[in-house]
Amino acid sequence: MHINEQSRISRRGFIAAAGFSGGAAFLASRTLFAREEGIVPTMVNAAATAKITVRPLRRNIAVLEGSGGNIAVLTGPDGKLLVDAGFAVSRPQISSALVSINSDPIKRLINSHWHTDHTDGNAWLHDAGAVITAHENTLKRLSVATRVEGWSYTFPAAPQGALPVEVFTNEHRMNVNNTRIVCNYYPPAHTDCDISVYFEEADVLHVADTWWNGVYPFIDYSTGGSIDGSIRAAETNLAMATSKTIIVPGHGPVGGRADVVEFRDMLVAIRENVALLKKRGRSIDETIAAKPTAGYDEKWGQFLTTPAAFTRLVYMGV
Numbered sequence: 030m031h032i033n034e035q036s037r038i039s040r041r042g043f044i045a046a047a048g049f050s051g052g053a054a055f056l057a058s059r060t061l062f063a064r065e066e067g068i069v070p071t072m073v074n075a076a077a078t079a080k081i082t083v084r085p086l087r088r089n090i091a092v093l094e095g096s097g098g099n100i101a102v103l104t105g106p107d108g109k110l111l112v113d114a115g116f117a118v119s120r121p122q123i124s125s126a127l128v129s130i131n132s133d134p135i136k137r138l139i140n141s142h143w144h145t146d147h148t149d150g151n152a153w154l155h156d157a158g159a160v161i162t163a164h165e166n167t168l169k170r171l172s173v174a175t176r177v178e179g180w181s182y183t184f185p186a187a188p189q190g191a192l193p194v195e196v197f198t199n200e201h202r203m204n205v206n207n208t209r210i211v212c213n214y215y216p217p218a219h220t221d222c223d224i225s226v227y228f229e230e231a232d233v234l235h236v237a238d239t240w241w242n243g244v245y246p247f248i249d250y251s252t253g254g255s256i257d258g259s260i261r262a263a264e265t266n267l268a269m270a271t272s273k274t275i276i277v278p279g280h281g282p283v284g285g286r287a288d289v290v291e292f293r294d295m296l297v298a299i300r301e302n303v304a305l306l307k308k309r310g311r312s313i314d315e316t317i318a319a320k321p322t323a324g325y326d327e328k329w330g331q332f333l334t335t336p337a338a339f340t341r342l343v344y345m346g347v
């Protein structure tokens with residue numbers, strides 16, 4: 030499938046891709062998120078019945094959409110390697126989706142960052158045979174109870190089997206299924222644990238939640254994220270990709286470099302608008318009322334992070 034075709038995925042398809050299979054659940058989530066409560070239980074409930082879609086990308090790589098963040102899957106003689114684990118309640122659907130690709134056993138899992146919509150499935154994937162790799166900060170965050178203010182939720186420490194056993198600081202390379210894989214740490218961006226995973230021969234780049242394709246991103250200030258870090262990560266992604274690179278976002282449809290340019294430009298423009306209002310002494314509520322995102326809301330403001338919620342996230346960091 031061509032990247033352009035993937036970019037034109039329907040809104041309904043996108044909602045499913047991000048783990049919200051029904052319109053009602055989607056609307057309920059938005060309302061809850063606007064009040065900044067209940068988003069985590071809502072995400073988990075949606076993931077329990079979420080339909081998982083297998084989208085072949087290039088060579089032996091596919092992406093599974095539908096349970097939390099996008100899951101990349103590399104197959105071959107060394108067994109399956111996954112980037113991200115989705116929600117544990119989606120195990121039956123994810124298992125079926127993996128078997129539908131081929132019978133290779135599950136051998137490896139890389140966590141793109143610590144957030145529950147990317148790591149909740151760690152325990153069952155570990156039980157199924159996966160050795161878990163992640164940035165050292167992902168191990169730190171998962172090892173203790175961790176609060177995300179933006180979700181009004183405190184996650185308990187993960188069980189032992191869910192913890193990464195192979196951790197790194199800046200860069201980690203592996204050779205799996207005749208594919209060179211490079212994991213690179215971003216300085217704090219969406220969280221302080223974010224890594225990119227690049228599959229060299231296939232020219233496929235998974236960029237964690239440093240990119241949300243087509244929607245305003247969530248930024249987790251509680252665990253080291255910021256708007257400026259998010260902009261820096263978008264620049265890093267542009268430096269790593271060419272026009273031929275297939276880029277897998279944390280949320281939303283798979284796309285390419287031009288889509289990341291548009292995302293970066295949106296972040297920069299809204300940051301400027303919000304910073305100007307804050308500099309003039311506007312309070313956070315006055316800034317939201319001034320609608321600094323207005324020119325972007327039709328395209329980017331239709332998902333969980335509402336225009337008001339995103340304005341708040343930017344205001345906190347300028």
Ligand SMILES: [Zn+2]
Nearest residue numbers: 142144219238
């Ligand atoms: Zn995240």
